Amino acid sequence: MILDIYKDALEYSAKDWKTLVLLGVICLFSFLLLPIFLVAGYNYRVISNAVHGVINGRDPLPEFNDLVDMFVSGVKVVIVQIAYLIVPVILFIIFAALASYLNGMAGIAIMIIGCLITLVVGVIAYLMAQMGLCHMAYNDGAFSKAFDLHEIKGVIDEVGWFECIITYLGLIIITVVIALVISFIIGLVFTVFGFSGFLFSAEAAGGIFLLGMLVNWLISIVVVGPYLGIFNSRSIGLLYTMQI
Template sequence: MASITDVVKEGLKYPFNDGKKVLTLGIIFLVSSLVSLAMEYLVFDNMRILANLAPVDSVQAALSALPPSSLALIVLSWIVTFVLMVFASGYIYDVIKYGIEGRSELPEFSDIKGLLLKGLRAFVVGLAYSILPMILFFLGLMLTVNESVGTSVNAIGGIILLLAIIFAIFVSLVNVMALCNMVDKDEFAAAFRFKEILGLIKNLGWGRFIGILLFTVIAVMIITVFCGFIFGAIAGIVSMIVGSAFVMALINMILNSLLINPFVSIAISRVYGSIYKEATKTELETI
């Protein structure tokens, strides 16, 4: 059985097996970030247009006051960003699969349709697992901050909010193994076989499972902060030379999208696959 440090170290080293594919994923992240930046600019510009108009009394009146071309571009940017993120999720899906199979190479980008379908599966699973925690969280938050309902209801809201946070942490842990189970079985329903999923975590051990994930998060945070400091220094120097703060933000976004985001996504996904492989290995050893 591999140790916690071995699993995490292998995951962190894995992206270096093929820098070109890491950079390819980074380009996808970069294009998505640039599209999102353009969308934010359009939204801000349209909000400025609405602010200069007389008060509008309905959503329909507000939309009719905006240029149709701007609304079309905003919707298009949402669609493009969503498609790119689904495609990236499909690639991460394959990274998990390669981790489960113990393959040293990185997946290919050739099967575009397959990656989109896999990414859509992962998106739906993540959404399904997040719905209930989100409902509980917002319910607790509303009851806590609403002064008109009284202190006793506020206290109940605080309890619900605390339980929602604990439940969200538990669900996020289960979601990791659920995603891996779906990837391994190549079956959407496998993500919701809760008895099977909880059994895999039990085989690995909750302490070891949480320990690997926690160690991975800490290691990734250290790397991200270090690289962020380096990239920030580079961006700061360039921005001082050209005399523009926007350039500094743009360079930071480009470097993070191209290098940090794909590295982190691939490394964490590799760890997920390794965790699942260890859980199934432990299960076989106990049979």
């Protein structure tokens, strides 16, 4: 079932390259902060489509319209994610403060224990946050449903904590592998051209290397980033449907 989710999400994310490029152009202006909410809002629409769809379905990518609604959805997504991260962050700060007051091995031991506890709580918080977004989408965008801990825990219990963790680990691995492979291919191509440029001049070679870095960055932002964002959003939405 997990492999079916990955297969569906990988194919789904490549259905409309115009939408990917449009999202990528918006990502180029993410330093302005506001575009981040639009991208988050679009990925939320992907989640919403997924929780109301089926694996290996023929769902199209969401329409890129009604920017106000998409922006508001993005704000909700960011708030939910930050809210769930507060607990592990506070835990880490508390353990770090305690460790700073202790000397030697005692401080190190407290810090190690604190990191382990924070990691466990962080994983749980992350799962709750992602399923919270799915639960909100499934309930027609009801913001309170993203924080209904009892219902969200029930969803994870039905899907299976082990299945959820394994699925998310798989998403991380796939995301990293895709990003690294594409960067490696682009880097390799421009490295070859760069060394070829030495036949003409060192300046030409340097220019080719710089151009390669620029192209690599642009493709990562404009194409790879949006593709992986949709891939992850589709995957967690389909994972949520495993309990319905």
